[in-house]
Amino acid sequence: xxxxxxxxxxxxxxxxxxxxxxxxxxxxxxxxxxxxxxxxxxxxxxxxxxxxxxxxxxxxxxxxxxxxxxxxxxxxxxxxxxxxxxxxxxxxxxxxxxxxxxxxxxxxxxxxxxxxxxxxxxxxxxxxxxxxxxxxxxxxxxxxxxxxxxxxxxxxxxxxxxxxxxxxxxxxxxxxxxxxxxxxxxxxxxxxxxxxxxxxxxxxxxxxxxxxxxxxxxxxxxxxxxxxxxxxxxxxxxxxxxxxxxxxxxxxxxxxxxxxxxxxxxxxxxxxxxxxxxxxxxxxxxxxxxxxxxxxxxxxxxxxxxxxxxxxxxxxxxxxxxxxxxxxxxxxxxxxxxxxxxxxxxxxxxxxxxxxxxxxxxxxxxxxxxxxxxxxxx
Numbered sequence: 001x002x003x004x005x006x007x008x009x010x011x012x013x014x015x016x017x018x019x020x021x022x023x024x025x026x027x028x029x030x031x032x033x034x035x036x037x038x039x040x041x042x043x044x045x046x047x048x049x050x051x052x053x054x055x056x057x058x059x060x061x062x063x064x065x066x067x068x069x070x071x072x073x074x075x076x077x078x079x080x081x082x083x084x085x086x087x088x089x090x091x092x093x094x095x096x097x098x099x100x101x102x103x104x105x106x107x108x109x110x111x112x113x114x115x116x117x118x119x120x121x122x123x124x125x126x127x128x129x130x131x132x133x134x135x136x137x138x139x140x141x142x143x144x145x146x147x148x149x150x151x152x153x154x155x156x157x158x159x160x161x162x163x164x165x166x167x168x169x170x171x172x173x174x175x176x177x178x179x180x181x182x183x184x185x186x187x188x189x190x191x192x193x194x195x196x197x198x199x200x201x202x203x204x205x206x207x208x209x210x211x212x213x214x215x216x217x218x219x220x221x222x223x224x225x226x227x228x229x230x231x232x233x234x235x236x237x238x239x240x241x242x243x244x245x246x247x248x249x250x251x252x253x254x255x256x257x258x259x260x261x262x263x264x265x266x267x268x269x270x271x272x273x274x275x276x277x278x279x280x281x282x283x284x285x286x287x288x289x290x291x292x293x294x295x296x297x298x299x300x301x302x303x304x305x306x307x308x309x310x311x312x313x314x315x316x317x318x319x320x321x322x323x324x325x326x327x328x329x330x331x332x333x334x335x336x337x338x339x340x341x342x343x344x345x346x347x348x349x350x351x352x353x354x355x356x357x358x359x360x361x362x363x364x365x366x367x368x369x370x371x372x373x374x375x376x377x378x
Contacts, residue, residue: 004071015364025103038092039092148172168188281322312358312359316349
């Protein structure tokens with residue numbers, strides 16, 4: 001335990017370095033020293049909370065199997081703590097004007113780094129076989145915080161509509177509702193297994209990471225945010241009904257027929273989206289080639305996206321690339337309906353995937369499974 005406490009001190013020193021470096025960078029983006037000080041107070045306060053939470057849970061640094069206490073935090077927990085520190089720095093931007101110049105990139109890069117580390121810490125823990133109750137506690141504690149802070153910043157900067165705050169608040173409202181039910185003596189029923197929860201959460205994290213960068217602007221970001229909000233809210237509503245014990249038996253009678261019909265329709269949706277998106281891309285490609293001054297990077301990106309969508313190769317990743325491409329195009333010409341079509345259909349295809357008849361869907365594993373999980377053989 002003494003060694004763990006010494007590492008706790010090192011974590012505090014690392015956080016101090018984060019604050020010093022962040023303050024130095026932000027002085028180039030804010031004229032007012034008061035803004036830098038306010039950022040430091042908020043970020044430093046949250047880092048203090050992280051340290052207090054870590055100190056309280058140091059005794060959980062053991063595996064659930066043999067119960068032996070690890071003498072060090074381990075690389076995976078260090079990665080999680082760096083992620084938490086980055087999120088604390090990100091939260092420091094709340095209630096402050098958006099920084100200018102090179103400092104304008106800091107919020108987006110902080111969130112992007114935190115999202116990457118969120119994927120990496122689990123992979124490291126499983127790859128090194130150093131999973132621990134402490135790691136699970138830290139990971140769960142900070143999982144939803146980044147989405148909450150990111151969504152608040154996007155609304156604060158006017159990049160997304162105000163209702164996008166529901167994305168950040170949804171998890172905490174859900175947990176609050178379960179706590180209230182427990183306090184008043186109601187049973188919280190288990191949620192049914194779902195492959196879409198992780199996928200929807202990952203897509204929100206990816207969207208926030210991209211849109212926080214000073215590249216895209218309304219109305220493109222507002223349209224994409226609205227489209228991504230509905231499926232996530234639908235997932236939370238479905239899970240809440242399950243927690244309340246409101247489940248339908250979809251296997252018999254009229255309900256069974258409805259479920260069978262919906263399943264058939266859902267299977268065809270990815271193919272219809274691929275056809276519609278491919279047609280949009282063909283039109284965009286022809287328009288760009290016939291342009292007096294064609295943008296060849298746009299031609300190349302559109303052509304590559306067309307091939308990948310038609311063949312069903314890395315469908316969700318391809319859809320994400322087309323979303324980014326259309327966003328850049330709409331930034332220069334927000335009235336181009338064909339690029340709006342690419343954007344909207346790309347978001348839909350990213351949610352559904354390219355369907356069964358696809359050549360290569362390697363990105364599906366990363367979406368539906370945690371990093372470091374063993375792939376099934378055969």
